[in-house]
Amino acid sequence: MTLLFTIVFILFSFASSLYAHKGDLGHYVVRAQPLGEIPPPNIDGVLTDAAWQKALPVSGFVWKDTPDKPASEETVVYIVYDRHHLYVGFRCYDSEPHKIVNRITRRGGDVFYSDVISFFIDPYHDHRTGYKFVSTPGGVKDDNYRYNDSEVDFTWEGIWWVEANIDSEGWMAEFKIPFSNFRFSDAKKQVWGINFERFIRRKRETDTWKPPGDHGGFWTRMSALGHLVGIEDIQSGKQVEIYPHIIGGGTESEETHISGQSDIGLDFQYRLTNKLRVSGTVNPDFAQVEGDQLEINLTRFPIRFPEKRPFFIQGNSVFATPLELYYSRRIGSRGDILWGTNATGKIGNYTLGIISSRTGNWDYFGLQKETTARETAGFTVVRAKRDLFEKSNVGILYAGKELAEENSRVIGLDTSIARGENLILTGQIAQSWNTGDGQLPRAYLLTITRGTDLFNAEISMERIEAEFSVNQTGFIQKEAHRGWQHVGTQLEYTPRLAVLGHEKFVIGTGSRLSQGLYTAPYFSDWKRQHPNLQINPRFDPDLLLLSNSVWSRVKFRELFLERVDFIFNYAREAELTEVFWTREAKLMFRTDTAKRFSTTLQIGMGNFYNFAQKYIGEQRSFDIQSTLRPKNNLTLELMLAVAQTSTPVGEIDGEFISNSVRVTYLLTRDFFFRLSTQAFWGQTHYSKKETNLRYLISGLIGWEYSPKSHFFLAYNESRGTLTRSPRLENRVIVAKVSYLWNL
Known part of the structure; x- marks a missing residue:
């Protein structure tokens, strides 16, 4: 424990001397025009307002996956603003407007069944966080939050407006976005990151204003955005x-x-500053939340279901770590949620987050409770993360669950170090302690990845000690008193083939050498539960196990068949009763999701340990x-x-x-x-x-x-x-x- 806190102190103390930021804005710069006395545009999906005449047009889109190829259809973007709102207009020309794909879905649904325009904004201008705003030709909107350069929090939901309209030249969209959605600096003159994208569904073509650079990849990186200038004297609003x-x-x-x-119940949110917000809930209800999918599970471990409750998805990405020490669905799984508070934000180069919640017996009816037992418990999660260099960070997370006579706690230190565009080192060390533990078990993780548009490579090392336990606050698929350690490698070759319309053809292979970690209680518990079974004479706690995988993925641009995936795993595994080789093969087909009927088919077979x-x-x-x-x-x-x-x-x-x-x-x-x-x-x-x-x-x-x-x-x-x-x-x-x- 002392070693862990020493590492935290050293890294946070010297972080400020490591931070550097490039001042050159580069060639991709957009200037937003202030409206001044001009009335703001009426958000009706038609770009005829006088406000748009003041904007400087932005064009010159190229294919995202082949930046030397101009977009097949022209796109023009306009940006203006007033004191409280940002206005963005899109004119999407189309040579065949009758073929524009326009499905109507709920907000947050899969908008990419339709044509789509989107833009990314990095208001804090830290080159690692930002927001994405999306619209279809029918005005269906979607949004998400970006963090750690390319990771996505799909649960973020802002307050903003968009309208769109299809005409004889293509389609248009108008966005009105309050600055209250953003976290930005207090500077009078703002410099933000920005980029624009357009997806033409029938062509499976993604166009972008600023090319992604050498790293390529599907996700747009916040470090690879262009720049938005000209925004001055704005306020965040309510x-x-x-x-x-x-x-x-x-x-x-x-x-x-x-x-x-x-x-009755109450949720609230208070904006302390442009960069720091506090939210809370009293007696929350989640009547509108859809139940979990019933799934076939042939393993000994529970399935991890996603968080769907509105209060707990707010700012959830702040608490994300490589090992999942905090899993929000642990809160309220055994008792009614009486109240909860959540504070997240950014102060200087520090990202901060705090969650506190209490569960117990609140006499009201709820939906889909898994048990009638109502556990009285207190949950606390604290997160701090410090930016390093341009795209790196170091962070610490504490999560605890307190009961009347016992507790479960974990603390972890994590880091992500990026070198250039393509090399990332991710590491974490964590330590858990629970009531009755006679020791302080730890977990270690180190991953090094290098990715380009043609190759992806990864080396990983992980050690989870046998008594490490976080499933009162986090989620790790692990048996009690049993852990593991392994080292693994992965390599992918991802060329773009002209015969596939410059889509990627992926072929990869991976290997892992692992070893189980056991304590005496694991064997004694097993013998007590299975008195009639014998341990296999070939079983050895120090046995080394090797697993191998190969996989391939093909995407097609203009065929009814959209994607084909294949994976084959071959591994040596060990349980107390068996030491054996497993094999598993899976084949997946997906048809064109732009069509009115689409389907995904997956077939699998192999052996397994029952x-x-x-x-x-x-x-x-x-x-x-x-x-x-x-x-x-x-x-x-x-x-x-x-x-x-x-x-x-x-x-x-x-x-x-x-x-x-x-x-x-x-x-x-x-x-x-x-x-x-x-x-x-x-x-x-x-x-x-x-x-x-x-x-x-x-x-x-x-x-x-x-x-x-x-x-x-x-x-x-x-x-x-x-x-x-x-x-x-x-x-x-x-x-x-x-x-x-x-x-």
């Missing part, structure tokens, strides 16, 4: 946002009759996901997953089916209806035949009647059983109204 909500409805379960209830039976069996899987869009505002999604397992002699011992149907209909971009059904059937033939049935039905009507102000009417029903007649577990119908109040 300082306080309050979101009260009211809910009411009824619930029924197997143990209780129908009962009606109502409740943890329930402690023997090596075979597995076969088939997954298909299809999407049908009979109308631009109607989407039907179908998913079917089938898996079958068998014994070493080929007898079937497990059959599993998971399927879902989801229908989404949008009356407008802000008013939608969604109905989804999920079913899971699993049957095992071990010592006796057992059947597991699960059903989920959910319906949701949603209306965003003003920015971040919503009405939801939700229905959820779950049924499950180990027999043929699924019994009711929970049924809830609830209405919720929330309103954004700016002060």
Whole structure:
């Protein structure tokens, strides 16, 4: 522990002497024009306002993946601003406007089923963080937050407006973005990073204003943006946002009759400065959050599901580390969330974040609770990260869960060091301590990656000590009293082939040498749980294990088949009862997602270790996901997953089916209806035949009647059983109204 804090002190103390920043803005510079006395543009998707006449046009787009090739269609961008808002206009010319792809989806849906324009902004001008704003020809919007140069936080959601319009020359879009969305310096004259992109769906062509540089890659890097100048004397706007909500409805379960209830709650956000915000919640409700997908899981570890709750997705990227020491879904998994606070921001070269939350027994009904137990616990997460050089950083994170008589805590130090455009070193050291532990176990991670448009290479080293435990606050797929250490390499060759329309053809290979780490309790616990089993004489705790993988990916630009993936794994593994070789092959096909009907098909087969039976069996899987869009505002999604397992002699011992149907209909971009059904059937033939049935039905009507102000009417029903007649577990119908109040 002393060593860890010593390293933190040294790195943070000397960080300021390491920081450097280039002052040259380069050739890609855009000047935003102040509106002054000119009225701001009316956001209607038509670029006829006098404000746009003052803007300096930006053009000269090129293909993103082949920068020496001019874009096939011309794009022109205009930028103006007033004291509180940034206005961006796009004119997207199209030689075949009747072929523009324009699907209507919810905000945050997959807008890339349509034509798309987008722009990136780095208001803090640190060349590592920023925002992306997106619109389709139908005015469907999306946004996200960028951090660590190229990583993406898709959960960020700002308040802004966009309208778009298709005409005989192509299409146009107008954006109005309040400066209150951004974190920027207090300087009178601002210099921001900026870039623009356009995606022409039918051509699968991505055009960009500023080429990505030698590093290439799919994600736009904040360090590779152009520059926006001319912005002066701006204000961030409103300082306080309050979101009260009211809910009411009824619930029924197997143990209780129908009962009606109502409740209130409150969320708030306070902007301390342009760069630092505090948010909080009291008695939050997540009635509108869709339930997790029922999935087939043949491993011993739980599935990691994404965070969907609005309060906890705010600023989540601040707390991201290479090893997931903080996993927000741990908060509230065993008890009602009474309250929570969250502060994130940037002060100078420091990124800061604090989360505090309390769970317990709040007497109100909730949706899809996994257990009736309501744990009283306090959660605290603290994060600090210091920028180094131009694109590097060092950070520290603490996460703790406090119960009445026990606790679980972890602290970690992480760093990302970038050299030039293509070389990145990522490292982390972490230490956990829990009530009853007689030691302070650690975890170590080091990864070195080098990527260009033609090659990607990686070397990684990891050591997770046997008693390292973070799953009260974080997420690592790990057994108690068992760890591992390994060293691995990966190499990819990614040429762009003319025959594929200059799309990448990827072929890669990887190898890993690993060793298990065990403590005495692991063996004693295993013997107590399995008294009739013997440890395999070939098992050795010091055994070295080798795994190898090869993979390939092909993307097509103008064919009905959009993508094909293949992967093959061959590995030596060790469990107490077996030392064995595994093999697994997967093949995936995806058709053109621009079409009204598209599908993704995946087939897999291989052998695996059956943890329930402690023997090596075979597995076969088939997954298909299809999407049908009979109308631009109607989407039907179908998913079917089938898996079958068998014994070493080929007898079937497990059959599993998971399927879902989801229908989404949008009356407008802000008013939608969604109905989804999920079913899971699993049957095992071990010592006796057992059947597991699960059903989920959910319906949701949603209306965003003003920015971040919503009405939801939700229905959820779950049924499950180990027999043929699924019994009711929970049924809830609830209405919720929330309103954004700016002060």
